[in-house]
Amino acid sequence: MNPSPDLSINTELARRILTGFIRSEITRMGFSRAVINLSGGIDSALSCFLAAEALGPENVLAIRLPYRTSSPESLEHARMVIEATGVHSLTVEITPMVDPLIERFPDMDALRKGNIMARARMIVLYDQSAAFHGLAVGTGNKTEILLGYTTLYGDSACAINPIGDLYKTQVRQLARAVGVPAVIIEKPPSADLWVGQTDEGELGYTYAEVDRLLYLMVDERYTPEECIEAGFDxxxxRAVVERVRRNQFKRVLPPIAKLSHRTIGYDFLYLRDWGT
Structure with missing residues (x-):
C-alpha cells in the first residue's frame, strides 16, 4: 500500500470543467453574475479567478470584509487578486457589526468570536448578492469540507462551490496554473479570525499530511486499518476519521422528522435543476 498517493491533477482539464460549471450553474438559474467574499487567501483567490474567467470580470463582485484585528497583508493580497482579475470590488468593515455582540458576552472565547465574524461576512455576501443580482460563489475546498473546518452558515454558505472537490494540495496546483500571485499560494493558510491564527496550527497537522490520508480513505476507499498498514500513525x-464522522452534519441539510408519505429529503427527491 502506498502512503504517499499522487494527488496531482490535470490543471488544464480541471480549469475547463470548473469554469464551465460556474457558467452553466449560474445561467441555468437565470443569473449571469457572481459575488465572492475575498479573504486574501488561496481558496477565495482561486474561486475569484475561475469566476472571472467563466463569466467575465465585469460580472463578478469581490468583497473584502476586514475586522479590526485582520492582517493588513490579507487586504493587500485581496487587492492583488482584484487587480489581476479586473473584477468589481467592495470593502465592508465588519467591526461595527461584530463588536456589539462580542461585547455583550465578555467571557466569549476565540472560537465564538471567529464564528460571529464568519457569519457577519455571510450576511454581507448575501446582501450584496441581492444588490448585485449575482449568485454567491463558495470558496471551501474538499479538505475543509471533509474535516468540518468551516463555520456552518458562515463561510460554508454559498449557492455554488467550484472548488469543493479539490483537496488543498490540488487547490495550490490549480491556483498556480490560473495565475494566482505566488505570495498568496505560498503563505501559511489562515482564516485570519484572530492574530496569529493558522489553519494548520488549529488542526494540529499539515494539509499535505491530511490530504494524503483523506485521499486514500475517501477517493480510494481505504479502511482506517488499511491506512495504518500503509504507514500512517x-x-x-483515528483522529481524522473521528473528525470526518463528527462533522457529517455540516455536509447535509438539516434532517426533517418524517410524518407524511412524501417528506422533503426522503421521498420528495429531485435534482437541484429540476424543471429547467
Missing part, C-alpha cells in the same frame, strides 16, 4: 488516522 494510528492516532492520526
Amino acid at each position: 494510528p492516532a492520526f488516522v
Whole structure:
C-alpha cells in the first residue's frame, strides 16, 4: 500500500470543467453574475479567478470584509487578486457589526468570536448578492469540507462551490496554473479570525499530511486499518476519521422528522435543476 498517493491533477482539464460549471450553474438559474467574499487567501483567490474567467470580470463582485484585528497583508493580497482579475470590488468593515455582540458576552472565547465574524461576512455576501443580482460563489475546498473546518452558515454558505472537490494540495496546483500571485499560494493558510491564527496550527497537522490520508480513505476507499498498514500513525488516522464522522452534519441539510408519505429529503427527491 502506498502512503504517499499522487494527488496531482490535470490543471488544464480541471480549469475547463470548473469554469464551465460556474457558467452553466449560474445561467441555468437565470443569473449571469457572481459575488465572492475575498479573504486574501488561496481558496477565495482561486474561486475569484475561475469566476472571472467563466463569466467575465465585469460580472463578478469581490468583497473584502476586514475586522479590526485582520492582517493588513490579507487586504493587500485581496487587492492583488482584484487587480489581476479586473473584477468589481467592495470593502465592508465588519467591526461595527461584530463588536456589539462580542461585547455583550465578555467571557466569549476565540472560537465564538471567529464564528460571529464568519457569519457577519455571510450576511454581507448575501446582501450584496441581492444588490448585485449575482449568485454567491463558495470558496471551501474538499479538505475543509471533509474535516468540518468551516463555520456552518458562515463561510460554508454559498449557492455554488467550484472548488469543493479539490483537496488543498490540488487547490495550490490549480491556483498556480490560473495565475494566482505566488505570495498568496505560498503563505501559511489562515482564516485570519484572530492574530496569529493558522489553519494548520488549529488542526494540529499539515494539509499535505491530511490530504494524503483523506485521499486514500475517501477517493480510494481505504479502511482506517488499511491506512495504518500503509504507514500512517494510528492516532492520526483515528483522529481524522473521528473528525470526518463528527462533522457529517455540516455536509447535509438539516434532517426533517418524517410524518407524511412524501417528506422533503426522503421521498420528495429531485435534482437541484429540476424543471429547467
